[in-house]
Amino acid sequence: MKLSDQSLLKEQCYVGGEWLGEPADEVTNPATGEVLARVPRFGSEEAALAIGKAEAAFTSWAAKTAKERAAVMRRWYELMVQHREDLALLMTSEQGKPLAEARGEADYAASFVEFYGEEAKRINGETLPSHRDDARILVLRQPAGVVAAITPWNFPMAMITRKCAPALAAGCTVVVKPAGETPLTALALGVLAEKAGVPAGVFNIVTGDAKAIGEVFTSHPAVRVVAFTGSTPVGKLLMKQAAEGVKKVALELGGNAPFIVFDDADLDEAVAGAIICKFRNMGQTCVCANRIYVQDGIYDSFIEKFAKAAEGLKVGNGAEANVQQGPLITPKAVDKVEQHIADATEKGARVMVGGKRHSLGGTFFQPTVLANVTQDMAIAHEETFGPVAAIFRFRTEDEVVRYANDTEFGLAAYFYSRDVGRIFRVGEALEYGIVGINSGLISTELAPFGGIKESGMGREGSHHGIDEFTNIKYMLVGGLGT
Numbered sequence: 329m330k331l332s333d334q335s336l337l338k339e340q341c342y343v344g345g346e347w348l349g350e351p352a353d354e355v356t357n358p359a360t361g362e363v364l365a366r367v368p369r370f371g372s373e374e375a376a377l378a379i380g381k382a383e384a385a386f387t388s389w390a391a392k393t394a395k396e397r398a399a400v401m402r403r404w405y406e407l408m409v410q411h412r413e414d415l416a417l418l419m420t421s422e423q424g425k426p427l428a429e430a431r432g433e434a435d436y437a438a439s440f441v442e443f444y445g446e447e448a449k450r451i452n453g454e455t456l457p458s459h460r461d462d463a464r465i466l467v468l469r470q471p472a473g474v475v476a477a478i479t480p481w482n483f484p485m486a487m488i489t490r491k492c493a494p495a496l497a498a499g500c501t502v503v504v505k506p507a508g509e510t511p512l513t514a515l516a517l518g519v520l521a522e523k524a525g526v527p528a529g530v531f532n533i534v535t536g537d538a539k540a541i542g543e544v545f546t547s548h549p550a551v552r553v554v555a556f557t558g559s560t561p562v563g564k565l566l567m568k569q570a571a572e573g574v575k576k577v578a579l580e581l582g583g584n585a586p587f588i589v590f591d592d593a594d595l596d597e598a599v600a601g602a603i604i605c606k607f608r609n610m611g612q613t614c615v616c617a618n619r620i621y622v623q624d625g626i627y628d629s630f631i632e633k634f635a636k637a638a639e640g641l642k643v644g645n646g647a648e649a650n651v652q653q654g655p656l657i658t659p660k661a662v663d664k665v666e667q668h669i670a671d672a673t674e675k676g677a678r679v680m681v682g683g684k685r686h687s688l689g690g691t692f693f694q695p696t697v698l699a700n701v702t703q704d705m706a707i708a709h710e711e712t713f714g715p716v717a718a719i720f721r722f723r724t725e726d727e728v729v730r731y732a733n734d735t736e737f738g739l740a741a742y743f744y745s746r747d748v749g750r751i752f753r754v755g756e757a758l759e760y761g762i763v764g765i766n767s768g769l770i771s772t773e774l775a776p777f778g779g780i781k782e783s784g785m786g787r788e789g790s791h792h793g794i795d796e797f798t799n800i801k802y803m804l805v806g807g808l809g810t
């Protein structure tokens with residue numbers, strides 16, 4: 329993998345402003361199987377060291393003025409923009425997404441650093457009307473302290489900045505453990521942080537034994553917030569571990585997004601929205617359409633147009649021009665996709681497009697469209713996390729809202745309709761943290777991203793994203809009588 333700036337390719341962890349550890353665990357390109365690099369296999373001891381460095385750096389970082397923190401974050405943002413192409417190539421190489429999507433992620437990830445660098449200057453307190461004439465009530469919002477962050481492989485850059493940017497803006501310091509599949513992008517962010525003048529110990533990155541590192545992250549007395557993005561089972565485990573020390577948790581977990589197309593929708597817009605919502609990152613996003621419900625009146629015309637568009641998606645190495653679908657992250661991911669297709673077809677679903685491993689071999693899979701899918705199939709209740717579009721038919725609005733809400737997840741939902749009454753009725757009835765209406769893309773740093781039910785708690789993005797990393801304190805100032 330040839331970068332323009334080869335210094336971004338690191339095989340060591342970034343702890344207390346130093347690059348530490350010996351290359352150990354292989355990082356491979358899912359498209360080619362090439363070993364890209366090796367990173368340290370850190371464990372409990374190194375995790376505790378990193379937290380100690382973050383703790384030591386906290387007082388001085390929190391004591392900086394908001395403008396001083398904002399200036400450092402601005403420089404970090406500008407370096408991300410300057411190195412966009414290398415960051416995108418790193419993401420495509422270690423995660424597999426098409427280069428165009430990786431460039432989009434680099435922009436999206438950098439936007440959080442830009443936004444929260446500005447937001448740092450707007451973490452306001454307040455004064456409240458006092459109950460006594462000799463006292464005043466002041467409300468402060470103070471940084472929570474050391475943040476331990478654990479992130480997934482599907483967005484190797486954005487899931488880190490979406491946590492670390494608000495944390496740093498608030499005056500917190502951070503130790504982050506990226507996914508073992510995609511550590512290189514995280515380490516490149518460490519290189520840029522160092523160049524931007526982020527002080528030693530403020531932003532730390534450790535790679536290695538997830539279980540051991542996670543146990544330290546959730547039990548170390550200096551850690552005040554555990555911020556996690558990943559699967560619901562792991563989120564539940566971390567929440568249990570963090571409960572022992574009553575640590576604040578911010579959880580961005582799994583999804584099972586319904587995508588509803590009503591008879592009154594703009595059909596071509598709905599098809600285009602469903603394609604991008606389903607097949608972005610090969611279906612490996614927490615907000616991908618996992619279930620596509622189409623109303624009776626337009627079912628046949630929708631599925632014909634959708635199947636044709638899915639069949640036209642170009643599959644290949646994400647680094648090659650015009651590729652729209654790269655490989656899945658691991659063979660285990662392919663197994664899950666095949667299990668869902670087998671279960672659905674055994675119960676009566678029909679494969680309209682794809683359905684098999686791609687002729688390119690490895691973890692490449694054909695973009696797949698299943699028709700006649702029903703609620704009793706596994707794909708209706710489990711997150712597929714792959715390029716399989718499950719299409720259901722429905723009759724009434726009440727019926728489809730019931731189907732859509734019939735899940736323990738509550739992250740994102742989508743629907744297409746041009747009926748304004750329906751837009752408000754259905755938008756308010758769907759039990760999700762995010763509802764995309766007449767749009768298959770909903771993510772921006774300007775909005776509070778997050779779920780309800782077993783999709784997690786807390787929000788990332790918008791001014792709400794700062795709340796996870798600040799504590800509210802009030803001071804009652806007495807003795808002010810005449």
Ligand SMILES: NC(=O)c1ccc[n+]([C@@H]2O[C@H](COP(=O)([O-])OP(=O)(O)OC[C@H]3O[C@@H](n4cnc5c(N)ncnc54)[C@H](O)[C@@H]3O)[C@@H](O)[C@H]2O)c1
Pocket residue numbers: 478479480481482483487505506507508538539540541542543557558559560562563565579580581582583613614711713739783784
């Ligand atoms: N809600 C969101 O914003 C969001 C975003 C991206 C991914 N996700 C979810 O993440 C899942 C896919 O990502 P994944 O496969 O990386 O998830 P995962 O839960 O397997 O891993 C996520 C992170 O947790 C770490 N981890 C795994 N076991 C651990 C343990 N016992 N202790 C501490 N850390 C541990 C992993 O190394 C990785 O860094 C999907 O369910 C997807 O929906 C959610």
Ligand SMILES: O=C[C@H](O)CS(=O)(=O)O
Pocket residue numbers: 482483486612613614615771777
């Ligand atoms: O996979 C989960 C991500 O949060 C999706 S997005 O990048 O926010 O759209």
